[in-house]
Amino acid sequence: MSGEENKREPEASEQIEEAQGFPEDPASLTRPGEDPGTAEDAEEVSEEAETATVEEELETVRRERDEYLEALRRLKAEFENARKRLQRERSRILETASERLVMELLPVLDNLDRALEAEGDIREGVRATRDQLADVLGREGLLPVASDGQPFDPNVHEAVMGQPSEEHEEGTILETFQRGYLLNGKPIRPAKVVVARQD
Numbered sequence: 001m002s003g004e005e006n007k008r009e010p011e012a013s014e015q016i017e018e019a020q021g022f023p024e025d026p027a028s029l030t031r032p033g034e035d036p037g038t039a040e041d042a043e044e045v046s047e048e049a050e051t052a053t054v055e056e057e058l059e060t061v062r063r064e065r066d067e068y069l070e071a072l073r074r075l076k077a078e079f080e081n082a083r084k085r086l087q088r089e090r091s092r093i094l095e096t097a098s099e100r101l102v103m104e105l106l107p108v109l110d111n112l113d114r115a116l117e118a119e120g121d122i123r124e125g126v127r128a129t130r131d132q133l134a135d136v137l138g139r140e141g142l143l144p145v146a147s148d149g150q151p152f153d154p155n156v157h158e159a160v161m162g163q164p165s166e167e168h169e170e171g172t173i174l175e176t177f178q179r180g181y182l183l184n185g186k187p188i189r190p191a192k193v194v195v196a197r198q199d
Helices: 002-020 038-117 123-139
Strands: 142-144 157-164 173-178 181-183 186-189 191-197
Touching: 038 123, 123 142, 157 173
Parallel strands: 157 191
Antiparallel strands: 142 181, 173 191, 181 186
């Protein structure tokens, strides 16, 4: 029995040594020569590094924002300058066009003055002057609207009255009270007309 007891004793002593190898105090887990406060210091350094990184990112975002705002201001100024340039150019073109048209109409005015000074029947002179005026305006894109005998078109005609007619189809223009005009293909004044209707 004593031999068996001797065999058991070393096992008990091994258990005691193993228990001593796992102390309950966490401070005893530090390596030899290591300061116990080093883990807390490492956390503080990590927080400082993270804060510095966030501040750098924030500064980068602020710089980008300022660059975008400056670019937007420049773009707005360029747009405003372009708009003013276009307005000035448009005004200049209109003035030039008006001057050219007036210069072309001056001979018409001269012919009307001559017709009024002439003695006798002035109808021939007025007709020639009217044709001259129509020619000048035609070069500017003015064309009369076809009306008499044409089918009524609400885009270029305005019916001032309807008149019964057995000789014409319904909607045919019988008479024009006032001539209509197109300027460069766009109606600027409808022709006032009498339209045939069936009773």
